[in-house]
Amino acid sequence: MSQSRSESGTATGVRDAFLAQAGFCERLGSPLTALLCRVLADGVDSTNELERSILAWRGDPSPCADSLPLRLAGALHALVRAGRVPALAALYPPHPLADPPRLLAAVRSALGENGAFVREFLRHPPQTNEVGRAAPLVAGWLEIAARTGYPLSLFELGASAGLNVIADRYAYRFGDTPWRSDTPGSGARAGSAEVMVACGWSGPLPPLDAPLLIHSRRGCDRHPLDVTDLSQCERLKAYVWADQRERLERLDAAIGAMQTAPIRVEACDAQQWLASVLPSASEPYVTRVVFHSIFWSYLAPAAQEQITAYVTRIAAEASMERPLAWLRLELLGRDQPAALRLTLWPGGADELLARVHPHGAWVHWGE
C-alpha cells in the first residue's frame, strides 16, 4: 500500500479486506472487480463522510465475514446498471479496463453523488444465487437417481432465489457432452428461454442416462429473494461481477425460468424448516434429497451441529424403499475450490463426488 497515513486499525482492516478480495477476484476471473478493490484499498480516504464511514466499518469487513468489498462493488454495479453514473459506466464493460487513477476518480465521484443509495446498499450482506453451481448439483442428482432408481424429492437449504432447485430444467454442457433432462416432470418448460449451463469437465461423466424424475421440490432461505420483484432481481444481478457477462446472461435466463415455475422459496431458518418438512416427506419409492451449496459456512457451529444431528436422526429410519440423500457443495477452505459430497442412506458413507470451481466453471468428477 502506498499511502503514508497514520490510521486506525479499523481503517487498515478495511484496506486489507479490499486487497484480499482483489486477490480472490483475480483468481476467479474478474479483472475489473480486482482492479476496483485494489484502487479502493489504496484510494478511499476520509475527506468525505461516506468514505469515512467505510474506513470506520463497524464489524469485520473481510471477505469471510461482512464482505464489505463485495457490498461496495455491488453498490457501484447497481448504480451503473441503473444508468445513474455515466462516467463510471464508461469504464465498465463493454469498455476496456480503465487505468487505475481514472477508475478511482470515477468511483469516488459516484460515491460522492450517491451517498444515500450506497449507504443503504452497504447495510445488506451480498446475496447471490449462482446458476453455474447447477451443473455439479444436477450431476449429483443423476448419481443419486442412478443408485436408488426412484424419483427425487428435493429440499434445498439456503436456496436464495431458488434458481438451483429447478436445475433439471436447464440445458448443460459437461465439457463437450451436452445433456438435458427428457424425463416427464423434469426438463425445460414450454415458453421459457433456454438456460444453458456449460462447465469444463474432467474425470468420468456422471450417469447421464439415469432417469431423473423430480417428485417434488422445495427450498428455504433465511432471506429468500422473490424473482417476481424486479428490484430484488436487480440486486441479485448487481452482485455478479460486471465483467462476467456470461454469468449475468445465465442469471437473467434462470430468473426468467424461475418466474414461470410454480414454486417459491420459503422464508425460514434452515434448522427449523428441515424439522418441519423432512419427516412428513417420507414416501415409499421416493428418494428424499437434502442439498445445499455455499451455505454451510454461513451457519454458526451450533446450527451446523443441529442440522447434522437432525439429518442423521432422520437417516436412521431410511430404508431401501425410503432412501435419504444429503448432497453438499461447499467450500473446502478459504480461497480453495469447493467439494461436492454425498451421503446416501441406508449405508451412510460420506463420499467425495467431485472438486468444483466455486462458481461451477469447472468440475473434476471422481477422486
Ligand SMILES: C[S@@+](CC[C@H](N)C(=O)[O-])C[C@H]1O[C@@H](n2cnc3c(N)ncnc32)[C@H](O)[C@@H]1O
Ligand atoms: C452464498 S448464498 C448461496 C445461495 C445458493 N445456495 C447458491 O449456491 O447460489 C448463501 C445463502 O444462505 C442463506 N442462509 C444463510 N444462513 C441461513 C440459515 N440459517 N437458514 C437459511 N438460509 C440461510 C443466505 O440467506 C443466502 O441466500
